[in-house]
Structures are given as C-alpha cells and as structure tokens.
Amino acid sequence: MRYAMAIDTKKCVGCGDCVVACQTENNVPIGYCRDWIVENVAGSYPNVEVELRSERCNHCDNSPCVRCCPTGASHIVEGGIVKVTHDECIGCGACIQSCPYDARYSHPEGYVDKCTFCDHRLAKGQTTACVAVCPTSCLYFGDLEDPNSDVSKALKNRSWKVLAPEAGTKPQLYFLT
Amino acid sequence: MKEELFVSGRNIPNIDPYLNIWHWEIPVYLFLGGLAAGIMFFAGLFLVLGKEKEMPTTVKWAPFLVPVALVLGLFALFLDLKHQLYFWRLYTTIRMESPMSWGAWTLMIITPLSFLWAASYIKEAIPSWKWPMSILDKMEKLIIQYRKPMAWAMMVLAVILGVYTGILLSAFNARPLWNTSILGPLFLVSGLSTGLAAIIWMSKSHYERTILSKIDITLIGVELFLIIHLLMGFLAATEVQIEAANLFLGGSFTVTFWVFVIILGLIVPAILEILELVGYKIPLWIPSLLILIGGFMFRLIMVEAGQITRYLY
Numbered sequence: 225m226r227y228a229m230a231i232d233t234k235k236c237v238g239c240g241d242c243v244v245a246c247q248t249e250n251n252v253p254i255g256y257c258r259d260w261i262v263e264n265v266a267g268s269y270p271n272v273e274v275e276l277r278s279e280r281c282n283h284c285d286n287s288p289c290v291r292c293c294p295t296g297a298s299h300i301v302e303g304g305i306v307k308v309t310h311d312e313c314i315g316c317g318a319c320i321q322s323c324p325y326d327a328r329y330s331h332p333e334g335y336v337d338k339c340t341f342c343d344h345r346l347a348k349g350q351t352t353a354c355v356a357v358c359p360t361s362c363l364y365f366g367d368l369e370d371p372n373s374d375v376s377k378a379l380k381n382r383s384w385k386v387l388a389p390e391a392g393t394k395p396q397l398y399f400l401t
Numbered sequence: 402m403k404e405e406l407f408v409s410g411r412n413i414p415n416i417d418p419y420l421n422i423w424h425w426e427i428p429v430y431l432f433l434g435g436l437a438a439g440i441m442f443f444a445g446l447f448l449v450l451g452k453e454k455e456m457p458t459t460v461k462w463a464p465f466l467v468p469v470a471l472v473l474g475l476f477a478l479f480l481d482l483k484h485q486l487y488f489w490r491l492y493t494t495i496r497m498e499s500p501m502s503w504g505a506w507t508l509m510i511i512t513p514l515s516f517l518w519a520a521s522y523i524k525e526a527i528p529s530w531k532w533p534m535s536i537l538d539k540m541e542k543l544i545i546q547y548r549k550p551m552a553w554a555m556m557v558l559a560v561i562l563g564v565y566t567g568i569l570l571s572a573f574n575a576r577p578l579w580n581t582s583i584l585g586p587l588f589l590v591s592g593l594s595t596g597l598a599a600i601i602w603m604s605k606s607h608y609e610r611t612i613l614s615k616i617d618i619t620l621i622g623v624e625l626f627l628i629i630h631l632l633m634g635f636l637a638a639t640e641v642q643i644e645a646a647n648l649f650l651g652g653s654f655t656v657t658f659w660v661f662v663i664i665l666g667l668i669v670p671a672i673l674e675i676l677e678l679v680g681y682k683i684p685l686w687i688p689s690l691l692i693l694i695g696g697f698m699f700r701l702i703m704v705e706a707g708q709i710t711r712y713l714y
Binding site: 238256262264292294295296312314317321322323335391393 | 404405406407408409411412413414415416417420422423481482483484485486487488490491493494496498499500501502505572573574575576639708711712713714
C-alpha cells in the first residue's frame with residue numbers, strides 16, 4: 225500500500241477550505257497549520273499564468289525527517305505515512321531543518337507536529353478531512369498501488385509534477401498540471 | 402520571466418517567512434564542542450608524543466576547560482530542545498542514520514572522559530587537593546596509570562566530535578548552504594584552531610607557545626583553503642547552492658562573514674602569530690581572542706544563513 229495525493233492545479237480555486245478543515249479536524253493550535261495554499265503567478269502582463277496549489281507534507285518515500293530523527297519519534301507507518309510519536313519527540317528541530325517543504329512545525333506543547341494524512345479517519349474507512357471538504361473536488365487521495373483508487377485514476381490521464389524533485393526525497397504529492 | 406509566489410493560510414512562528422528554528426543555542430554548542438575537541442586532541446597528542454613536561458598547559462592545564470565547555474555546551478543543547486522533559490529519549494535508542502544520535506552518544510562518552518582526564522591532574526594543579534573518599538584515591542591512581550590509552554581514546558573521540566559538529570549541519574539536504582561534505586572537515590579544523598587559541602592564551606612557556614603557534618598558522622591556512630573550496634563548490638553546483646554562496650558574495654551575510662570570520666577571525670590572527678614568531682613583541686592573547694570570536698561567528702553565521710537557504714519559496 226502506498227498512500228498518495230493528487231492536487232488538480234486547474235481546479236483548485238485557493239479557497240482555503242482544506243486548511244480550515246484540517247485545523248478543525250486535527251485540533252491544530254491557532255496560528256499553525258498542517259496544510260496551506262500557494263498561489264504561483266508566473267509571467268508578465270498580459271501573459272500571466274496562475275497556479276494554485278494546496279500543499280502539505282509530501283509523505284516522502286525517501287524521507288529525510290525520519291532519517292535524521294535522533295530518537296525514532298519520526299517514523300513511517302503502513303501506507304508510507306510519516307508520523308511523529310509525541311512522547312518520543314524531544315523537540316530538537318532536526319526534522320524541521322531536514323524538510324525541503326517546511327511541512328513540519330514545533331507545536332506549542334513542544335513536540336513536532338505535521339500532516340498525518342488523517343490516518344485516524346482512514347482507519348474508519350473515511351478519506352482525509354481536506355479531501356472531504358474540497359468544494360471543487362480538486363484533491364484526490366488513495367492507494368497508488370490500487371489502479372482503481374481515486375489518486376491512481378486521476379494520475380492516469382493527466383500530466384503531473386512533484387515539487388523540488390531535485391531534493392531527492394521522492395515526494396508523494398502529485399500536482400496535476 | 403517574472404514569477405511571484407503568495408503563500409496563504411500560513412504564518413507559522415519560526416518557520417515563516419523563513420526558517421529560524423535554531424537560534425543562538427546551536428552555534429554556542431557547536432563552538433564549545435569544537436573548542437573542547439581541539440583542546441582534547443592536542444592534550445592527547447602531546448601526551449602520546451611524550452611532551453608532558455615541555456608542554457604542561459597543553460597536556461595538563463587547558464584540559465580543565467574541557468569538562469566546563471562540554472557541560473555548558475550540553476546545557477545550551479538542552480535549552481534548544483522544545484520538549485525538554487523527554488530529552489532522555491536520546492539515550493533509549495541508537496539511530497545509525499541520524500547524526501544527532503551519533504553526537505549525543507559521542508558526548509555521553511567524551512564528557513566523562515574529560516572529567517577523568519582533569520581529575521588525573523587535579524593534585525598537580527591544586528597540591529592541597531584531597532578526595533573526600535578513599536576509593537577516589539584508588540581510582541585516581543588507576544586513571545593516572547591508564548593515561549596513555551585515555552589519550553588515544555581522546556584523540557579519536559575529539560576528531561569524531563569535531564567532525565560531527567559539521568556533519569550535524571551537512572546532513573540536511575533541505576538547506577543547500579549546509580549540504581556539502583566539506584563542512585565536516587572545515588568545522589574540525591576550525592575547532593582544532595579555537596582549541597589551540599585557548600591553549601596559547603593560557604600558556605606561559607615560550608617553547609610551548611612557539612610550537613602551538615606554528616600548528617595554528619598551518620590550521621588557519623587549511624581553513625582558508627577549505628572555505629575557498631566550499632564557495633567554489635557551491636558556485637559550480639545547482640541553482641540553490643549558487644544562491645547559498647551568494648549570501649556571502651554580495652548577499653546579506655557578506656560583511657559579517659568577511660569581516661568577522663575571514664579577516665578578523667583568520668587572516669589578522671595568522672599575521673599576528675607569524676609576526677610574533679619572527680620576533681615582534683605581540684601579546685598572544687590578541688590573536689587567540691580574535692580566533693575564538695571568529696570561530697563563534699563562523700558557526701553563528703553558518704547556522705543563521707543556512708536556515709534561509711531552501712529549495713522552494
């Protein structure tokens with residue numbers, strides 16, 4: 225099993241619903257977030273292109289955050305989800321430094337926090353909070369190894385890219401272009 | 402082509418607009434770790450070479466600074482932790498892939514060793530010293546007997562500690578300024594040089610200071626060579642690393658880097674040490690102080706600047 229997410233940059237309107245849904249679902253403290261919106265404006269007027277991306281942890285296949293963790297608090301669970309065990313985390317910040325996507329933050333209580341692909345919802349057979357609320361249905365989540373999953377089907381007929389592939393982390397967020 | 406990025410829904414403390422999760426604590430620790438490694442390395446080296454009598458400051462007196470430096474450094478590391486009550490989790494596991502785990506375990510071995518070394522010389526430093534328990538007297542005799550193997554262990558561990566202070570940073574691929582294998586040797590050489598500076602400052606023997614000055618001048622030469630290679634390597638690498646080098650070549654860290662690290666921290670003290678060697682009367686605490694300040698500034702700048710360099714926005 226390999227969980228992954230595809231984000232349709234042509235359908236995303238940047239409303240930020242995914243951000244709020246995540247904060248609500250996961251009790252993210254005020255001022256922090258596990259997912260966010262990037263608006264990339266390229267070109268000069270009148271030839272301007274806008275790309276909107278809903279971003280979060282890439283749950284990398286080759287995850288530097290898990291490698292550099294001195295206590296093993298950062299670890300990978302089934303489906304390739306990168307998680308942090310709160311009472312093993314010493315808050316040294318190594319994983320925050322190691323992430324090319326800046327997807328981790330220091331929780332006010334001390335431990336490092338991040339996107340979990342809502343694994344508590346997956347366990348109940350639900351999808352992630354951000355996917356569930358997206359009003360334009362631009363987020364696709366599922367198992368890459370299952371050809372019938374939403375994410376596999378979304379990637380089949382579209383061109384896509386990943387962010388900073390040169391960082392070598394094998395990220396698992398696919399942006400449909 | 403112009404490109405503009407707006408990140409919305411996100412303004413996380415110490416992460417946006419740019420990463421600043423490590424503050425003064427880490428550079429202080431890297432500096433004290435390097436300093437301790439430098440002093441321990443030369444203490445071990447000159448004991449093994451049989452120079453204990455000719456070079457008393459190197460072998461006997463300066464190592465009293467090491468336990469102090471290591472304890473202060475460890476305390477700075479502890480202050481840096483955000484989940485401090487769980488710090489002991491470092492010692493419930495060994496993680497081969499994590500430089501920080503290696504460092505934590507190295508310190509676990511080298512810190513007690515530095516205390517033992519100092520204890521073995523305490524009666525020579527303070528003749529009236531008395532151990533409160535007789536068992537400690539026996540232990541003292543034992544460690545004095547085993548000084549030579551301890552010296553070898555100190556040299557090896559000092560090199561590991563010195564290199565580790567660089568590898569801690571260079572292992573982070575996500576921060577292009579740090580992600581170069583030269584950083585390990587560079588931090589080691591810089592640490593050895595700061596260690597020597599401290600010993601030279603303390604030493605009262607002309608013979609000892611002359612030998613140490615000569616080694617220090619060589620080390621400063623090697624350090625300048627490695628820094629040039631660091632910048633050359635970046636300029637010949639990928640875009641993110643060219644941007645990283647440009648922080649020192651016209652960017653926001655140019656003045657602090659060249660003035661405090663290169664000129665005041667390396668070139669000026671090297672010139673002063675050379676002038677002293679050829680016979681000019683120069684108080685050696687001046688180059689020593691400059692080297693120590695330069696060594697700290699180097700680590701401070703590398704930690705600060707490294708966190709700004711990145712792959713994305």
